[in-house]
Amino acid sequence: MQEQRKVSVRVPVLARVEGEGALELDIDNGTITNLKFSIFEPPRLFEKLLEGRDFQEVPDITARICGICPVAYQMSALHAAEMAFAVQITPWARALRRLLYCGEWIQSHALHIHLLAAPDFLGFDNALTMAKTFPRVVSRGLKLQGLGNRIMRVVGGRSVHPVNACAGGFYSAPPLDEMQTLREELEAARADAYELVRWVANLPMPDDQQDFVSVALHHPDEYPFNQGRIISSDGLDIGIEEYEQHFNEFQMPHSTALHAHLHGKPYLVGPLARVNLLHGQLPSHLLELLAGSPVQFPSRNMFHSMAARALEIAYSVDEAIRLLAEYSLPDQPHVPVTTRAASGFGCTEAPRGLLWHRYDFNADGTVKTARIVPPTSQNQARMEQDLHQSLQTFGLEHDATALRLRAEQVIRNYDPCISCATHFLRLKVNRS
């Protein structure tokens, strides 16, 4: 029925992603002959820059890997240092870190939903154009994003590259009156966050069921931010120090970001992986927001990532309110740190998924070697696999523009942070 047909799609710069990525797609007579999601953002060599740096400088440097999720890079780095130096932070500091992370999730997820992804679902080129037709939706989104930023400003001094977290806890305790105001602002926005979940869950979404392995951090008592074991939908359950024995990274010619496999296969990290694995830990009143919508978790539809993100915004708003209600001033914002020659691991849930760090420290607390595995490089192999499958399902007979738009929409489900992905390159050389 079809004529022999060749289609080439080239997207030299992908819009509405963080950092610089590109897409190459060739279809020859109904078969995909070439598909590459390339990352060409130049490497910034952070793992080498960290060598010789004092452990307290590390979070200030790793924050600069990503302006959108600096808190994640600070958290994984701090927990690694604390593990290496056998530092036990106080419950107060742990709760405040959780609050800081809530701020980052709200900010990053709201930015992604409204400024990056939603225009795809509603047929706009960008959010500014979308705002003319859906002013209330965009305004609600920007308000929530602003609230995430507010949390980071109050707890961390500023929202991009906050300055307050340190090994041992925090440099200072945010004042009670500011925390009280913040709590009131969050309470006033709770209804907006819930409404957002309903709105996203009812957006028109392609029905595309795929098989994939979800990976996330699991903590027995709470939805995870900073602590837990690494689990997968395939039954993996390991300590964070065992990561390297199960996951491996490799370089591809078309990308400055390394790809990663779990037991030789692509896998998914991020909001959908988390909600798929851990929806049982989300309060039922949040899951009920999905009632009547086509979205249910666990889900095998990658387009439901956006609903997972919205759900995590609502969770973070609730959680932030809870943490703020319990907030009090501590005796000391941080405990002392005594350095020693040791290795430490840090693994936390960045907005985009598992962010794993390992540091070997010298006795004086300076970094000997560092290794950082960001979520986007973990998702890259899975993204290419998804593109193959979703474009087949979509129909390769579509014209180049339709294929490009669908491919971009698929890529944006992962909220790839390309700035992050290129900045970590492992030191182990595997050269033939």
Add this chain to the structure above:
Amino acid sequence: MAMNNTKPTVAVYKFSSCDGCQLAFLNAGEALLQLAERVEILHFAEAGMLNEDVQVDIAFVEGSVNTHHDEERIRQVRANSRYLITIGACATAGGVQALRNIHDNGGWHQAIYAHPEYLDSLSTATAIAKHVKVDLELWGCPVNTQQVMQAVATLLHGANPAVSRESVCAECKRRGNVCVVVAQGQHCLGPHTHAGCNAICPHMGRGCYGCYGPQGVIYAGAA
């Protein structure tokens, strides 16, 4: 800078960076929507506007020059822009990745990548002004919304934006912070760092670590 009667045009370009300075726009909330009313944003990839080779009145540039392709691109951006503003430490000074300039970089790519030949990467990360004329430099790691919006507003009124020559110390005193050097003996770069952050680090009880770049004379010690 005199503008035509039509809406002034703006582009935001990214070079090697963390994307954090573009957030001065993307985190601006309602101010972003207002900006879009006052100017026409023609290129801003992260926000969805793609028009890389467009001619604009004001170009904002984030990030430092790290590849051969970057070198060509920044020349093109300059040729297409009437007024070029660098935003943030990477564009203005090279950024944290420029630390590699002082090390033996040659071996780094080899040590890190199994296949360094796949990469287009220069041995240095350099500021935009090393390559083309820059009309205004906004310092900060990151810059904040107020800095970029103020620059745009000033240009829209036909004036040249001025950057404060103050140091963090001045902001810190105005904020009423207790000096972390005098009171606690901490290291603090506040006296020699550009103002702009509102002294957040001393405010939180730690020394300034210089996000806004050097200000005034700096004594680096005996040679």
